[in-house]
Amino acid sequence: MQDWVYAAVAIWAAERVFRGFHHVGSVVGARFFLRAPLVKARTEVQDDAIKLSVPANGQTWTAGQHVYLSFWGLDLLRRPWLFGWTQSHPFSIANVPSADATASREMRFVLRVQGGLTRELAAHIARRSEAKGGQAVDCWVSVEGPHGSAPAAADFDTLLLVAGGSGITHPLSVAADVCRRAAAGEAVVTSKIKLVWALHRLEQAAWVQETLEETRSWAEKANLDLSVSLYVTRTASAATSGTSSPSSSASIDEEKKEDHGEEINAGGKCRKYSGRPDVHDEVAKAVSDSPGRTLIISCGPEALANEVAEAATPYLSSAVKVDIARFEC
Ligand SMILES: Cc1cc2nc3c(=O)[nH]c(=O)nc-3n(C[C@H](O)[C@H](O)[C@H](O)COP(=O)(O)OP(=O)(O)OC[C@H]3O[C@@H](n4cnc5c(N)ncnc54)[C@H](O)[C@@H]3O)c2cc1C
Structure with missing residues (x-):
């Protein structure tokens, strides 16, 4: 096999390992957080987009930041090239954490349905939601980040x-x-x-x-x-x-x-x-x-x-x- 193939596979694997560490830990300011690698999110498909609400579990973030999401679950893992640890996609967090410490904090996302992972995920959520009479359904996600910032x-x-x-x-x-x-x-x-x-x-x-x-x-x-x-x-x-x-x-x-x-x-x-x-x-x-x-x-x-x-x-x-x-x- 050509050397460049090994090099490409090594870069991809290193990126996956590095991202794996980011999935279980994150640094905010001077604090390091350990968190569950998978969280249960609420999802529904609405007018060509997936609405996703993820419990923040102590994680904090600022306006204009995005995270990398990957989606898990036994059904989804039948397509391992799209779901699980093989793909993480960037999505902006639509809200900011509430200042009220007693309020339950969630990160809200809107994922426009495109032609790859988002299309398969939307079809999967719509099928499960239909079976439950149109209700929002749970989905396991892994959140890596947050990254980026917005101007002051x-x-x-x-x-x-x-x-x-x-x-x-x-x-x-x-x-x-x-x-x-x-x-x-x-x-x-x-x-x-x-x-x-x-x-x-x-x-x-x-x-x-x-x-x-x-x-x-x-x-x-x-x-x-x-x-x-x-x-x-x-x-x-x-x-x-x-x-x-x-x-x-x-x-x-x-x-x-x-x-x-x-x-x-x-x-x-x-x-x-x-x-x-x-x-x-x-x-x-x-x-x-x-x-x-x-x-x-x-x-x-x-x-x-x-x-x-x-x-x-x-x-x-x-x-x-x-x-x-x-x-x-
Ligand atoms: C910083 C950032 C924030 C984003 N925030 C949002 C958001 O809040 N809501 C939203 O709907 N979309 C957002 N996107 C775009 C979103 O990441 C892509 O639409 C999504 O990854 C497409 O997945 P797919 O496999 O269904 O797409 P495909 O149908 O395969 O491709 C559709 C488009 O998405 C691009 N794309 C595919 N995979 C990735 C990837 N891993 N990273 C970046 N771009 C990709 C492709 O180049 C193409 O232009 C954001 C992108 C970036 C870079």
Whole structure:
């Protein structure tokens, strides 16, 4: 066999062993935590995504972090190339730990169903859930991390958060963190947060309903101006047929040029629009209305991320910062 094959296998095996250590231990600040390598999570499939809620078991994390998840269980291990110790996939934590030490802490995730592990997992969860009359079901997961960080959002006067699909997880955790800290009386400069979320169907807002509600209640307690705009990018017919034709979204844009939005309740008061958000307009308004420094965070598909980067570039300065994350969602 060629030497490079041994080298590739050795790198893969070393990475698996290293990750194995991370699964049972983690360092937060100066503290080292030992934890159970497998935890029982609650899962359900909802509108093309898997909602996953994992007990934190003493683990802590900060806004904007992600972990690597792998999925276990006898049924799943029939496909060992996808589940168990062979694959770990990165997912952002959508919420922040509650400051209330007595509250049960959980990490919440939204896993958009793609074509590999997530598709098989969604089919498995849907089958088990159907057998239980549509209830959420348990699933063994292994959590490795947390990794990464977000900018110090609470130091900015205005936050503009732009998300596409399951890319909501990263910016929502930032909004939740700032609102939670303001509600707890911590020093927070932020006075205004605007969350702009483009999603295929309104029902998908339920992916993060609990975290949106929690964030809204912290914002109200802290008297912080939090506004949430949901942009529904597909027509009912496109949603029913499952097509993803960009022309269907474009046709909504045409029809709804005069759309002033509609107030709805989706994890608290939100404004719902049809079509895609005008990212250039959102960025211009956020910067011009800000009494001081503005932070723009975007997370979503490549096209949205590029649009936000392009819209923000003319304003970049010490007063305007941009943070962009990209993944298929
Ligand atoms: C830091 C980070 C945070 C993320 N957070 C979320 C989130 O909160 N919600 C969400 O729905 N998705 C998130 N993703 C994307 C998610 O990891 C992939 O969609 C998922 O791994 C796809 O699995 P699959 O086997 O079903 O995908 P496939 O159908 O095989 O591939 C779909 C897409 O996912 C990418 N992908 C596949 N495997 C991996 C992997 N191990 N690591 C990174 N990318 C991969 C592929 O390149 C492709 O673009 C995040 C990605 C990163 C890097």
